Amino acid sequence: MSQQLFRTCPESGLQFHRSAEWLMRANAVAAVVMLLIGGITALAVVLTRWPAVHLLPADRFYQILTLHGINMLIFWIIFFEIAVLYFCSSTLLRVRLATPRLGWLAFALMVTGVIVNNLSVLSGNSSVMMTSYVPMPAEPKFYLGLILFAVGALIGCFIFLGTLVIAKEEKTYEGSIPLVTFGAMTACIIAVFTISAGAIILIPTFMWSMGWITTIDPAMYRLVWWAFGHSSQQINVAAHVSVWYAIAAIVFGAKPLSEKVSRGAFLLYILFLQLASAHHLLVDPGLSSTWKIFNTSYAMYLAVLASMVHGLTVPGSIEVAQRAKGFSRGLFEWLRKAPWGNPTFSGMFISVIGFGFIGGISGVVMGTEQINIIIHNTIYVPGHFHATVVLGTTLSFMALTYFLIPVLFRRQVMFPALAKWQPYLFGGGMMVFTLSMMGAGTLGVQRRHWDMTFADSLMGFDYPASAYTLMGIVGISGVAAIVGGAVFVLITVLSVFFGKRVGSESSYGTATTRLMRAEPEVLPAGGHGAAGLWGFAAPGTFVFALFFLSIFVVYYWVNWKYLASVWPMS
Amino acid sequence: MSAIQPPAQLLWWKQPLDRVEGTWIAIALTWSLIMFVMMPLWHVYGKQNLSNEAYRTTPEAYMAKTQAMVNQYTVRTETDQQIPVVSPPPGSDVYLIARLWQWWPILELKKGQTYRLHIASMDYQHGFSLQPVNINTQILPGYEMVLTITPDTSGDQTIICNEFCGIGHHTMVGKILITENGS
Numbered sequence: 061m062s063q064q065l066f067r068t069c070p071e072s073g074l075q076f077h078r079s080a081e082w083l084m085r086a087n088a089v090a091a092v093v094m095l096l097i098g099g100i101t102a103l104a105v106v107l108t109r110w111p112a113v114h115l116l117p118a119d120r121f122y123q124i125l126t127l128h129g130i131n132m133l134i135f136w137i138i139f140f141e142i143a144v145l146y147f148c149s150s151t152l153l154r155v156r157l158a159t160p161r162l163g164w165l166a167f168a169l170m171v172t173g174v175i176v177n178n179l180s181v182l183s184g185n186s187s188v189m190m191t192s193y194v195p196m197p198a199e200p201k202f203y204l205g206l207i208l209f210a211v212g213a214l215i216g217c218f219i220f221l222g223t224l225v226i227a228k229e230e231k232t233y234e235g236s237i238p239l240v241t242f243g244a245m246t247a248c249i250i251a252v253f254t255i256s257a258g259a260i261i262l263i264p265t266f267m268w269s270m271g272w273i274t275t276i277d278p279a280m281y282r283l284v285w286w287a288f289g290h291s292s293q294q295i296n297v298a299a300h301v302s303v304w305y306a307i308a309a310i311v312f313g314a315k316p317l318s319e320k321v322s323r324g325a326f327l328l329y330i331l332f333l334q335l336a337s338a339h340h341l342l343v344d345p346g347l348s349s350t351w352k353i354f355n356t357s358y359a360m361y362l363a364v365l366a367s368m369v370h371g372l373t374v375p376g377s378i379e380v381a382q383r384a385k386g387f388s389r390g391l392f393e394w395l396r397k398a399p400w401g402n403p404t405f406s407g408m409f410i411s412v413i414g415f416g417f418i419g420g421i422s423g424v425v426m427g428t429e430q431i432n433i434i435i436h437n438t439i440y441v442p443g444h445f446h447a448t449v450v451l452g453t454t455l456s457f458m459a460l461t462y463f464l465i466p467v468l469f470r471r472q473v474m475f476p477a478l479a480k481w482q483p484y485l486f487g488g489g490m491m492v493f494t495l496s497m498m499g500a501g502t503l504g505v506q507r508r509h510w511d512m513t514f515a516d517s518l519m520g521f522d523y524p525a526s527a528y529t530l531m532g533i534v535g536i537s538g539v540a541a542i543v544g545g546a547v548f549v550l551i552t553v554l555s556v557f558f559g560k561r562v563g564s565e566s567s568y569g570t571a572t573t574r575l576m577r578a579e580p581e582v583l584p585a586g587g588h589g590a591a592g593l594w595g596f597a598a599p600g601t602f603v604f605a606l607f608f609l610s611i612f613v614v615y616y617w618v619n620w621k622y623l624a625s626v627w628p629m630s
Numbered sequence: 631m632s633a634i635q636p637p638a639q640l641l642w643w644k645q646p647l648d649r650v651e652g653t654w655i656a657i658a659l660t661w662s663l664i665m666f667v668m669m670p671l672w673h674v675y676g677k678q679n680l681s682n683e684a685y686r687t688t689p690e691a692y693m694a695k696t697q698a699m700v701n702q703y704t705v706r707t708e709t710d711q712q713i714p715v716v717s718p719p720p721g722s723d724v725y726l727i728a729r730l731w732q733w734w735p736i737l738e739l740k741k742g743q744t745y746r747l748h749i750a751s752m753d754y755q756h757g758f759s760l761q762p763v764n765i766n767t768q769i770l771p772g773y774e775m776v777l778t779i780t781p782d783t784s785g786d787q788t789i790i791c792n793e794f795c796g797i798g799h800h801t802m803v804g805k806i807l808i809t810e811n812g813s
Binding site: 118119122152187188189193194195196233234235236237238239240241277278279282305306308309310313314315316317318319320321341343344345346347348349352353356357361362364365368369372373376377424428429430432433434435436437438502503504506507508509510511514516517518519520521523524575576577578579580592595596597598599601602605606609612613616620623624626627628629630 | 632633634635636637638639640642643645646647648649650651653654655657658659661662663665666668669670672673676677678679680681682684709710711713753754755757759761762763764765766767768769770771772773774775777778779780781782783788790791792793794795796797799800801802803804805
């Protein structure tokens with residue numbers, strides 16, 4: 061066996077396998093490049109949807125929107141997730157990465173896929189949106205690019221699983237794998253399902269575009285495509301929840317309240333999260349209500365339960381860690397005294413709030429079988445998923461990046477004062493953006509639509525003035541968020557390539573230490589709860605959770621009330 | 631740094647729950663079940679449910695049915711394109727075509743009466759979005775969706791396509807006219 065080289069990061073104590081390290085860097089850099097392209101296209105899209113600006117002509121708008129959707133929702137996130145998978149296996153378990161050469165093959169396939177797909181969209185012949193619903197045709201290259209990318213990502217998933225096997229075989233850790241690795245494994249399992257579903261639908265669609273198959277049934281396409289399209293967002297959920305736990309551990313030394321609950325919640329994701337794909341088919345012809353109700357509720361909302369559990373245990377674990385350090389006065393001293401100037405923490409915490417309060421609540425509400433009638437395909441939908449994907453996933457990945465720049469890239473973060481503000485600008489802008497989109501959607505403004513004035517159509521329609529105001533706010537807050545995103549890209553790229561090196565050049569050696577179990581917890585007299593109030597270890601978080609639930613309940617009933625006002629239908 | 635380390639206890643699944651977790655799980659599970667039960671309950675007690683009645687069809691067969699209705703019940707034409715305005719009797723089957731980039735024909739329905747509204751696409755996927763009442767459904771080629779609707783609001787409604795269907799997508803606008811029930 062060839063010699064395996066490792067280095068230990070003096071600041072974090074993490075041990076990096078050299079082959080894994082370079083793969084992580086390559087995937088993370090590719091991810092940021094995709095984020096940059098996605099951000100530039102985002103600016104063009106948002107400036108077109110801002111009625112007072114209405115920047116692009118119609119054909120260019122649909123083309124750029126296609127590019128934005130694919131590059132952000134698929135390419136940026138999956139590149140970063142592959143880096144996260146390598147980190148959570150090789151680095152956290154202190155083990156050599158399985159088959160690094162295949163890792164480079166996977167990377168090459170993914171990059172090729174991106175180029176082939178993006179060139180096809182840029183040619184103007186594949187402006188079919190990310191969903192590419194049949195029978196609207198795209199060029200064969202469009203599907204081929206996606207297939208190549210998916211194959212590459214699938215190889216990355218199996219490298220992760222292989223690395224887990226090696227770690228167990230070579231006993232590089234003691235006991236069970238860490239919670240964060242467990243969460244990453246959840247993401248990986250969901251990814252294998254997702255990418256397989258993508259292959260099952262995109263390969264026949266590619267053959268159809270080549271003329272080898274005569275028809276693809278549109279209802280079947282939607283069913284299988286969304287097993288890919290929505291499940292890919294569930295990879296994000298599992299991945300960014302893992303990142304939340306990781307950041308809580310890194311910044312605060314927080315430990316899960318209980319391993320059983322957090323891991324059980326991840327297990328619920330594996331079992332039930334995929335069913336959420338049915339959300340997209342709630343007003344489709346040809347499916348029964350029984351099917352819709354079972355699937356849309358992810359089997360009685362068991363996956364929602366899982367997210368509500370993580371929403372409690374992540375801040376709860378931080379609260380317990382902070383209380384143990386003495387920040388235990390009242391309900392919220394632990395939160396007030398949190399390091400709000402550290403972008404790794406602030407980004408992660410804004411991500412928790414945005415994902416839960418905005419993305420989570422809106423997702424469950426619009427995913428209710430009947431309520432979907434008043435929301436389907438309005439701009440409410442992108443409002444919702446920008447809260448889950450951008451506030452939830454992208455912001456937590458940004459937060460993790462601030463930690464990785466010194467640790468993985470061995471560079472200091474440049475412009476620390478700017479970095480301190482970046483999560484607030486990006487997160488704040490995105491919160492206003494998503495809420496205004498949801499408001500406009502409630503007024504019937506459509507998604508993927510070039511002209512809300514209907515100036516070119518035979519029969520017009522006038523939206524209320526408030527809809528125009530909201531779309532104006534969408535424009536302003538969208539630009540603010542994009543500026544926040546640009547600041548992130550700027551800081552990251554400059555730091556990685558031109559930042560001051562951290563410490564001395566670390567040397568690589570063959571020896572690694574074994575990853576030991578966490579220190580057994582020393583409980584205060586009276587157990588865990590004694591540091592909190594009312595026998596609750598994390599009373600502040602619990603009050604916070606109740607506040608969340610009350611908003612959830614009110615908003616849920618408001619939407620039923622709204623639904624009851626539309627025409628009776630059966 | 632325990633979430634990135636193996637659990638302290640070897641038998642971590644035997645570690646008891648914190649009270650805060652147990653309480654929250656009980657509350658969250660209860661809420662989940664309430665939300666789940668609401669959907670079947672609304673099928674029983676609510677008035678806004680999709681029938682899920684749908685048939686396979688072809689553009690030719692669907693066009694023929696729509697044309698028959700148009701021939702029988704057209705009352706006038708509107709717009710430069712002379713789009714027929716069709717006023718079928720209450721309770722009847724009403725057909726609406728979605729195609730690039732038009733909703734055809736214009737329907738005239740009586741307020742408070744019930745109709746069986748059929749919708750199908752002739753070509754790509756489309757989105758039926760009725761504004762300002764705000765009813766949205768997905769329209770697929772090859773599938774004929776049937777909605778039993780009772781317009782109970784005054785004022786004409788506009789149909790906007792809300793599934794991207796190509797370069798003319800944003801011009802795909804149609805009408806459902808609502809007349810007050812004179813009788």
